[in-house]
Amino acid sequence: MEAKQLKPPQSLSAKFEGSFAYLTVRDRLPLILTKVIDTLHRNKNNFFDEHGEAGIEAEKKAISFLSKLRNELQTDKPVLPLTDGAEDIEAWNQYMQRQQSLMEDEQPVSWFKSPWLYVECYMYRRIQEALWLSPRVGDFDVFKEGKTQSFFESQQATKSLCMYLREVLIGRNNPNKNPLLEQFLKFLQVSLWGNRCDLSISAGQDNSQKTSPIDTLADLQRFILVDDSADLWAVLMAAQASGGTEIRGATVDIILDNAGFELITDLVLADFIVSTGLAREVRFHGKSIPWFVSDVNKQDFNWTIMQTMASNHKETSACGVQWKRYMKEGVWSYHDHRFWTLPHAFWDMATEAPDLYSSLQSSNLVLLKGDLNYRKLTGDRDWEHTVPFGRALRGFQPAPLCSVRTLKANVQVGLQPGQGEKLTSQDPDWMTSGKYAVIQFFSPPKEQVCS
Ligand SMILES: O=P(O)(O)OC[C@@]1(O)O[C@H](CO)[C@@H](O)[C@@H]1O
Ligand SMILES: [Mn+2]
Numbered sequence: 113m114e115a116k117q118l119k120p121p122q123s124l125s126a127k128f129e130g131s132f133a134y135l136t137v138r139d140r141l142p143l144i145l146t147k148v149i150d151t152l153h154r155n156k157n158n159f160f161d162e163h164g165e166a167g168i169e170a171e172k173k174a175i176s177f178l179s180k181l182r183n184e185l186q187t188d189k190p191v192l193p194l195t196d197g198a199e200d201i202e203a204w205n206q207y208m209q210r211q212q213s214l215m216e217d218e219q220p221v222s223w224f225k226s227p228w229l230y231v232e233c234y235m236y237r238r239i240q241e242a243l244w245l246s247p248r249v250g251d252f253d254v255f256k257e258g259k260t261q262s263f264f265e266s267q268q269a270t271k272s273l274c275m276y277l278r279e280v281l282i283g284r285n286n287p288n289k290n291p292l293l294e295q296f297l298k299f300l301q302v303s304l305w306g307n308r309c310d311l312s313i314s315a316g317q318d319n320s321q322k323t324s325p326i327d328t329l330a331d332l333q334r335f336i337l338v339d340d341s342a343d344l345w346a347v348l349m350a351a352q353a354s355g356g357t358e359i360r361g362a363t364v365d366i367i368l369d370n371a372g373f374e375l376i377t378d379l380v381l382a383d384f385i386v387s388t389g390l391a392r393e394v395r396f397h398g399k400s401i402p403w404f405v406s407d408v409n410k411q412d413f414n415w416t417i418m419q420t421m422a423s424n425h426k427e428t429s430a431c432g433v434q435w436k437r438y439m440k441e442g443v444w445s446y447h448d449h450r451f452w453t454l455p456h457a458f459w460d461m462a463t464e465a466p467d468l469y470s471s472l473q474s475s476n477l478v479l480l481k482g483d484l485n486y487r488k489l490t491g492d493r494d495w496e497h498t499v500p501f502g503r504a505l506r507g508f509q510p511a512p513l514c515s516v517r518t519l520k521a522n523v524q525v526g527l528q529p530g531q532g533e534k535l536t537s538q539d540p541d542w543m544t545s546g547k548y549a550v551i552q553f554f555s556p557p558k559e560q561v562c563s
Contacts, residue, residue: 116459116506121494123227124522132522132544133228137185141235144405145182148239148254149175155252163248170248177242181235190220191234196244200450203464204237207455229492232404233455240401255402259412262309262372263419265318270376270420272324273302274428277380281387292388296348297341299381300516300551301329304336306377307369307482307518308546309406325377332549337535338526340514340553344477347512347555348390351476361392362476365511367452368398369482371412378481379416379435386443387434393443395475400448404484413446447471457491459506472510480513483520486550490523497532499525502554509556518549526552 126137152171159167184192191208194201211221211230223231244250280295302325351362364385366378378396385391398408408416417439421432438444451465462469472478480489490504502509504525522543524532535542542548 118503118506120491120504120506121496123229124492124494125226125228126224126231127226134224137223137228137231141232142182142186145178145185145235145239149178149182151254151257152178152249152252159249159252167248170246174242174246174249177245178239181238181242185223185235188222188224190222191226191231194237194241196241198241198244200237200454203450203454204234227492229457229487230455233453236401236403237453237455253402253409253411255405256411259371259406260415262318262406263376263416266309266373266376269323269325269373271423271425271428273326273376273380274420274425274431276326277383278427278430280384284388292390293345295384295388296345296390298326298329299377299384300341300344301332301336302326303374303377303381303481304516304549304551305329305332305518306374307516307549309370309373335548336551337519337524337531337548338550338552341551343512343553343555344514344551347477348385352390361386361389363393363395363474364391365395365397365472365475365478367478367480367485368396368408368413369485370406371408371416372406374406374481375408375412375416376420379420380431382444383431383434383438386438391476393445394438396444396446397452398446398448399453400450401453403453407484410446410448456488457506458488458508459491461508461510469510475511478511478513480515481517483517486515486517487521487523489515490525492521492523495523495525497524497527498529501526501552505554509554512553512555514551514553516551518546519543520546524550526550 124131124133126134128134152175156168156171159171161167163170183189191211193205193208207230208221211226215221215225219225239254243252243254277299284292305325305328348362352360354360362385364382366382368375368378382391382394382396386394396413398410398413400409402409417432417435419432421429421436423429423432435444439446449465449468451461451468454464456464480486489508491506493504495504501515519542524543535548539545539547
């Protein structure tokens with residue numbers, strides 16, 4: 113196996129002054145913390161209504177933990193072990209030890225000196241700790257308001273997408289008019305560009321989809337730097353062919369990213385592949401705690417389906433009803449393994465979360481949405497752009513997999529020689545602006561068959 117033995121390049125980090133990582137830790141993360149504090153403060157009366165004085169006390173306590181956290185971050189204090197007693201703290205604290213062993217001159221692990229991926233994940237986990245240590249507000253999702261707003265602000269785009277899906281599914285009886293592959297590519301690309309709508313990059317500012325997503329696809333095509341969609345199609349076709357007399361079609365895992373419009377595009381893609389028989393099962397994976405401002409958790413997932421069902425727009429509501437049915441029948445399912453909210457690169461999954469790894473091994477295709485998943489796939493390292501995607505995965509190969517991502521961090525592998533340099537000269541922000549995207553596929557080598 114090509115392997116973990118080969119040392120990867122250095123981690124992106126705020127220690128490189130002026131880098132995107134540095135600017136994120138210096139500017140964006142404290143801003144996000146300030147907004148979280150403000151949200152708690154604005155909800156004070158709700159906490160009072162629910163829990164009386166104890167609710168107000170809890171709100172104050174959480175705010176004081178969060179202000180302390182913001183101060184630690186801004187003054188580059190050492191990262192502290194977690195203390196809330198949740199089941200994941202051992203994994204977090206061990207990871208901190210591992211980071212410590214990598215520090216030069218025994219310097220402490222700290223916000224501006226340690227890997228960006230680690231400290232950014234850690235901040236979201238510390239936000240959760242502040243809430244869990246303040247019991248009455250422990251279940252409060254500090255990012256819910258933003259996610260709800262972004263869902264409602266994308267209503268127009270949602271309606272046109274749902275209408276389009278219903279038309280395609282109804283018109284399917286005439287395959288000449290609607291070749292399946294062409295339609296699949298459209299829904300895949302809509303889900304790809306849906307990833308532009310995350311709220312972490314904009315520090316919670318509105319980033320919703322306003323225009324009809326299908327109409328813009330042709331113009332956006334040239335911004336897809338790596339397009340391995342043909343490989344995805346081949347995997348789906350192979351799963352159809354190998355079904356024998358049993359139910360055919362692929363088992364697809366979608367590792368979700370953001371709530372709001374991106375989630376709608378993912379549900380529409382999942383609906384399309386199941387309704388057309390390309391897939392027989394879709395397993396969605398989300399986060400078990402509020403994460404990176406807009407990431408989907410179980411509550412967001414169920415809420416989105418309910419809201420879609422309740423729409424007064426006929427086709428949108430029909431989609432919601434169908435999605436609910438798929439969930440009820442078990443054709444769709446939602447999972448939230450705690451590994452998705454740990455700071456590890458995915459190449460650690462097999463040892464850190466063997467149950468999750470082995471469940472992904474039963475998949476025909478794993479789709480990983482978004483930028484953070486790409487950072488974790490590649491370990492958030494300073495790879496040369498021409499390094500093959502498979503090598504940057506360093507042994508993470510549970511099943512054929514594909515990153516569906518708009519670029520919002522300085523990591524991109526698998527490009528042609530000279531492609532990265534050309535982009536840098538034409539468009540210096542190409543890796544962080546969200547303007548470019550990849551549909552990047554990797555398939556594990558076939559098992560050697562001994563004769
Ligand atoms: O995973 P997503 O939602 O596509 O992006 C999350 C993200 O915006 O958060 C970080 C900035 O804080 C960036 O690295 C990354 O692009
Ligand atoms: Mn996200």
